[in-house]
Amino acid sequence: MDSRTLKRRDLAALWHPCTQMKDYGEEGSLPLLAIRRGEGVWLEDFDGRRYLDAISSWWVNLFGHANPVINAAIRDQLDELEHVILAGCTHEPVVQLSERLIEKTPEPLTRCFFADNGSAAVEVALKMSFHYWKNRGHPEKQRFICLSNSYHGETLGALAVGAVELYRSTYAPLMMPVITVPAPDCFEREAGETCADVARRQFAHMERALAEHADETCAVIVEPLVQCAGGMRMHDPEYLRLLRAACDRYDVHLIADEIAVGFGRTGTMFACEQGPISPDFLCLSKGLTGGYLPLAVVLTTDEVYDAFYDDYERLNAFLHSHSYTGNPLACRAALATLDIFDREPVLERNRELARHMGEALAPLREHPHVAEVRQTGMIAAVELVQDKSARTPFPWQERRGLHIYRHGLTRGALLRPLGNVSYLMPPYVITPEQIDFLVEVMREGIERAVRS
CATH class of the missing domain: 3.90.1150.10 (Aspartate Aminotransferase, domain 1)
Structure with missing residues (x-):
């Protein structure tokens, strides 16, 4: 097999993600x-x-x-268990991974809900926040607040709370309405301003949105410190501190999308640590398995978990599922990834x-x-x-x-x-x-x- 043969077969059969396929066709100018x-x-x-x-x-x-450490872990798991339904079953890798994630993330995150990818994790967090308020007797809370230039994934709910028009504009008629406020982007700083100054100045927009819409708002969703798909625009941790305090003050959840920035990318294990803050929902994926297998997780609190813990007849359960939730192979890859963090500086x-x-x-x-x-x-x-x-x-x-x-x-x-x-x-x-x-x-x- 050579590169030219494989590329020819590819272009006859595949449709690539985030790609104008004509760029790679006979008339295109990009190499595959x-x-x-x-x-x-x-x-x-x-x-x-x-x-x-x-x-x-x-x-x-x-x-x-x-990576030899992650390779060995996956090979070992292959001989034990490749997959099992996580509804009504459990297994050692998913339990151990949950325990270790709870240990490493900020308190009071104490519960792990697994999904397949980053977009799915965001969907879980959005649905869980909305459902929490419904179970607690606040069905009027149905809206979400996001930042301009934000990106949270490609599924419809995740697209709705994003604001990069390149990805979302085509599908706007299919999306729920959200409240979008200006981001604390340090690129937009004025002469003499620090990034912390920008964060404080721009937070006035979020303060006004919460003051006006808190009664109908489930949660605010943010990418802590870096809006990656939005052009790697960055903001000061001061914004996270102000946002956490405001969400508490207005009784609104905070969703931290650390899918791209978690696991050491920003200088700390999780970007929220630089607040330091703890969100009500922490979405993780991408680096979770070291880049090996699709896996995502939403960590949340006992307070949220308890809102769903009820008699079956009350129909308060969180009926969200993925066939490959908590896949043992992916969990073992994630555990090996955490092992490297634990064993090496x-x-x-x-x-x-x-x-x-x-x-x-x-x-x-x-x-x-x-x-x-x-x-x-x-x-x-x-x-x-x-x-x-x-x-x-x-x-x-x-x-x-x-x-x-x-x-x-x-x-x-x-x-x-x-x-x-x-x-x-x-x-x-x-x-x-x-x-x-x-x-x-x-x-x-x-x-x-x-x-x-």
């Missing part, structure tokens, strides 16, 4: 990578070419491809890698077409603009970021920009030298992008 194997930070195609996975394969891979090492990444990217701040270089932990982004002083973006139709993507492939780097934002979110096993390589490739790609 036929990946044969992975090891560490590297992906290898059928012709032996290697690509450094700078984006952790859509932000899921934490400890490298074909992952967060300390990440902080050193993040410091190095920041230093390597710093010269790009002076580039005449770079509006901002921003970073939170192991997430760094470079935003291209047409006019630096006015921060005028390049027209989206020009797809400038694709020049960086294509150049990266020629140099052996998988960089997949979000529009005009090029970013790094690599596996944690990357080396400082490999970070330097990625930054150099990104710089070269930026030069090509702005000259085109």
Whole structure:
């Protein structure tokens, strides 16, 4: 098998996610990578070419491809139990994983409800919050508040509480109405403002929304610290502190979507720790299994759990399910991932890698077409603009970021920009030298992008 043969078969049979397929067809200009194997930070195609996975394969891979610890755990589980229905049954991996997640997440999160993916986790949290208020005698609470530029997944409920129009506008007629307030995006800071100043200024919009709509609102949903799919826009932890206090004051739930930012991405195990706050619902996925298998979980409190604990005849149970809920293979991968966090100084090492990444990217701040270089932990982004002083973006139709993507492939780097934002979110096993390589490739790609 060679790359060309596999790509031809692919284009005759597959429909890829988040993709205009014409880009890869006979008239298209983008190459389709036929990946044969992975090891560490590297992906290898059928012709032996290697690509450094700078984006952790859509932000899921934490400890490298074909990690021996996670591989061994999955092999071991294969000989014991591959899957069993979780309604009426249980098994050791799902119980142990629940216990360890409760131990690692902020108090008072004490209950785990498993799902298959990030969007499904958000759906669970939305439904659970709504149903909680109904069971507690507040059926009037039916609305949700979200932030501008937010993204929470592709299913209809998750899309509804998102605000990136590229993903949601087509399906708007199918969605429930939500209340959207301006995000505390530090990119929008005024002269002399700190990111904390922006958070306090922008929180006035949330305060007004809660004051006006709390009686009809179930929950506020946020991506703590980084709006990833929204162009890696970042905000100060001050916003989380203010939001937690306001949700308590107005008797509204707080849903923290840490699907992309959990498990060490922001410098702490969970982004909420930097508040420090604890949400009423914590949604986790992506890095949960180290990038191996689909698994998601929503952690919540005994207070929420108790609202559903009742006699069957009262019909207060949470009747939400997925066929592969709590899959033992995925749970074992997740347990092995947590083992690595427990046995190795992952967060300390990440902080050193993040410091190095920041230093390597710093010269790009002076580039005449770079509006901002921003970073939170192991997430760094470079935003291209047409006019630096006015921060005028390049027209989206020009797809400038694709020049960086294509150049990266020629140099052996998988960089997949979000529009005009090029970013790094690599596996944690990357080396400082490999970070330097990625930054150099990104710089070269930026030069090509702005000259085109």
